[in-house]
Amino acid sequence: MKTLPKIAIASIVLGFAVGAVSASPASENWENSCASCHGADGKAQTKQGKKLKVRDYTLAAVQAEMKDDEMLKAILDGYFENGKERMKGYKDEYSEQEAKDLVAFIRGLKP
Numbered sequence: 001m002k003t004l005p006k007i008a009i010a011s012i013v014l015g016f017a018v019g020a021v022s023a024s025p026a027s028e029n030w031e032n033s034c035a036s037c038h039g040a041d042g043k044a045q046t047k048q049g050k051k052l053k054v055r056d057y058t059l060a061a062v063q064a065e066m067k068d069d070e071m072l073k074a075i076l077d078g079y080f081e082n083g084k085e086r087m088k089g090y091k092d093e094y095s096e097q098e099a100k101d102l103v104a105f106i107r108g109l110k111p
Helices: 003-022 026-038 047-052 060-065 068-077 096-107
Strands: 079-081 084-087
C-alpha cells in the first residue's frame, strides 16, 4: 500500500517537469516566430519588417499606444488591417500564458 502514494507523487512531479520543459521562454518564441518581421531587437529593421511597415517596439510612443489585451489578441488570433491579415495568429502554437509572456517580452524591448 505504501508504494501507491509514492507512484502518485512521482507522477505528479513528472507531469510538472514535462510541462515546464515543453513551454519555451518568450525570448525563444520571439526569435522563432516574431524576429523575422519585428527584428531580434524589436526595431523592425528586417527586410520583411520594412516591407510591411512594422512599427519599432523600442520607441516609448509606440509602446504607449499598444494595450496589453490588444497585443495578446494579435498574438493569438492574428492582426488584421482593413480586413486583410497582416500577421498570422499563433493560438495553435502558443498557450495563452506563452502569449502573455511574449507581451511582457515586447514591453521589455523599450529602453
